[in-house]
Amino acid sequence: MAKPESKKSGVVLGAGRSAAVEEQVNNGSLDLSPSGGAHDPATAAPTTKPKSGKQGSRENVSRRSTECEVFDDGTNTFFWRAHTVTVLFILTCALVYVTLLEETPHDTAYNTKRGIVASILVFLCFGVTQAKDGPFTRPHPAYWRFWMCVTVVYELFLIFILFQTVHDGRQFMKYIDPKLGVALPERDYGGNCLIYDPGNTTDPYHNIWDKLDGFVPAHFLGWYIKTLMIRDWWMCMIISVMFEFLEYSLEHQLPNFSECWWDHWIMDVLVCNGLGIYCGMKTLGWLSMKPYQWQGLWNIPTYKGKIKRIAFQFTPYSWVKFEWKPASNLRRWLAVCGIIFMFLLAELNTFYLKFVLWMPPEHYLVLMRLIFFVNVGGVAMREIYDFMDDPKFHKKLGQQAWLVAAITVTEFLIVVKYDPNTIMLPIPFFVTQCWILGIILILTWTLWRFFIRDITLRYKETRRRKQEGTGDWDRTLGNGSGTAATGRSKLNGTESVRHRKS
């Protein structure tokens, strides 16, 4: 159900911040009281009213409830600039040096590799200075532009792999690491699931200690970060539980999905994921409460304040609380289902992709892919939220979200193309039954919530009106004005209230 919207006043800034930041160059002559830190809400008085940038007043109205207040003195120093001309000059110098002063070796394979790496580096140079900014600006917009470009390169790499034959694709990995392109040895999974193993006299709990490996902190950290991405307790828990169900359902395909029941539910869902989500939610609470006051480093008088300011550079510029409200209307419901589906698909891809491309689980490319998704997923999720939350304004699905969706699909297509046999292994009858039951339940709920319930409510409303005999057709109930308009009318309702207040 839709949560009640909290009402906040003050200056609100959000998406498109980088553009707005860059606009505030000449705003910076503000009389900030010299108390130093960037934390005391009393010091940065409402005299600092930065321009709200491109988004303007509409943004203020439509995002007020989920966005934090931001105060920015608009300092725009050397640090913030994109240095387009400098980068171009350095790039030119590097090209002159490498191509004219170094001798080109007569090794076609080496040169081809070098040419491709050079192309990628030039693309990154271009992208880091010139690519479109996303929603995040901390610690520096260039950081997010860099990951944006990496996303493009990764997607193009996947597309290339997708168009090769299975054999060529696997052998192609040899160009990246000569140790790759070799079939993985079959591994033995499962085994003894006794928590207390009486057969082992020296340490009867050895099964538990065996499972307490590096994956425990990895799971914890992973879910901590995922919580920061999704910013919703319910969605995190659903994805966490669903993934264990998927592991159960797919252990006939990938043997390393088979775990003991207590490994699935106690160690994964409760301990690792649960703790990660809990800590993530605590951090989210802090992030949504913490004051967002950005002073230029040179405007801060004390050293302590300066150091604090530098540390806070690595926290977000502003904060948007995600209120997914999946039940508020059909569109949002489908979108949230789609997000959960894509999220789970991306998680499964991690395992299937390394399986079909013959990547050992401990290979650095696997780790790099995860680091990549950590950096990219948050931006994508925020862009999807923006797209869902205000489709009129954010008419475009954000670039990072677009690419992450394309990457997830491409990875899945690679899996299907490279190992159709594994994917097509018949699912056990019991598992099929469970899934069909689950899907039927979801469909029934969808049907009831967005079609039958609305019709019933509307019918009741009509009857009530007839009985009352009033002709006041304009004031319908929040949920009574049809399926698609439900959420919108709610929003309009709260908005008009807010307008009257201000």
Next chain:
Amino acid sequence: MAKPESKKSGVVLGAGRSAAVEEQVNNGSLDLSPSGGAHDPATAAPTTKPKSGKQGSRENVSRRSTECEVFDDGTNTFFWRAHTVTVLFILTCALVYVTLLEETPHDTAYNTKRGIVASILVFLCFGVTQAKDGPFTRPHPAYWRFWMCVTVVYELFLIFILFQTVHDGRQFMKYIDPKLGVALPERDYGGNCLIYDPGNTTDPYHNIWDKLDGFVPAHFLGWYIKTLMIRDWWMCMIISVMFEFLEYSLEHQLPNFSECWWDHWIMDVLVCNGLGIYCGMKTLGWLSMKPYQWQGLWNIPTYKGKIKRIAFQFTPYSWVKFEWKPASNLRRWLAVCGIIFMFLLAELNTFYLKFVLWMPPEHYLVLMRLIFFVNVGGVAMREIYDFMDDPKFHKKLGQQAWLVAAITVTEFLIVVKYDPNTIMLPIPFFVTQCWILGIILILTWTLWRFFIRDITLRYKETRRRKQEGTGDWDRTLGNGSGTAATGRSKLNGTESVRHRKS
């Protein structure tokens, strides 16, 4: 010298239009008089005051003199949207079809080629919907995003070529067209330069008719477009004449630079280029005078009006008159010299690149490169102008300008790397002398104009003041306040006048 700035009132819009256009969705309820056409300045009354978008008021102040007035009723239809989700869906379907339903042939070379082409196509799909918008929006922002992506692909291709050995690079062209990668036959140029050839009795003017080939309209069209790019008569003429000098100077390296004297000066500079520049200037005059009134197609009542509106979709959204003002300060002077230098380098690259890569002059790749530059050069020039005109605001050199500069440099590096012998052929003594003389003249003028003259003027001013005995130090002469500040103080002067007026 700085031209006097004309003062215009009214709503001014310019760079960053696309963003502003997309913002105007909900602006569209304007009461436009139903006279149909988009030409009558009286019809679209000043009731239509669109948001000036991201640029805001600063833009209005700083660009007022060179920008036209724009009226836009803010209609934002299906046509204008980026269709991010639609494109993503179609892309996914295409990938599913090609990779899962078609069988992959067992030909590694073919698959590699296909993989690269597919990667480029996916990149274009991404870029056309998601790349950063440039300054132009007509006929559609996606058109300019497309060329932006093509620029990236071309630059990466050049980088790749640059890192190959000379032999491999030339043979690599075979992958694009199997007919390439073959040494060009030596050609015989020059010859008989008599305008009236008494030796040929049937047609003594045959030398002239011989020169009247396809290059005449090509030169004309080329210079027409270049004039629209540069938007300044003087700069066009300088570049046109300079190029003929370059042809003279370099005919010992590339034999096809050697032409008869009347071919150089009469047919090229006067007839083809001159006529092209003349027509270009006429078009520029029309473009800077024509009213920029954009009504949504459905808001126009008459058929004639609709057809006119569709035709006008292919004219610019707004118009910025370029006032390069090279003599106003040292920074602008160096920038204009740099632009002319890069422009000439890009022109020379056309000839040298096809020479070193063994491309026959009539090959379609040569033509495609020219079409590419026509589409990309205009954007780049506008971005450079914006960067020069208001460096505070446009702190970033535009993406297209950045890439075109990188491409020009990379092309030149390819030429140097692939054929150092031709480039290093000793320049004839007479030519060297001329160039040294020219460079000395330019340096002297620079020194006089931006250093000596300023010091003299300041000295005279100081003496005058002393004689007058007034302490009014604030009101200095326009050119008297130092080298770098000259233009700025002028601008500030006119701005303050304008402020006082409004």
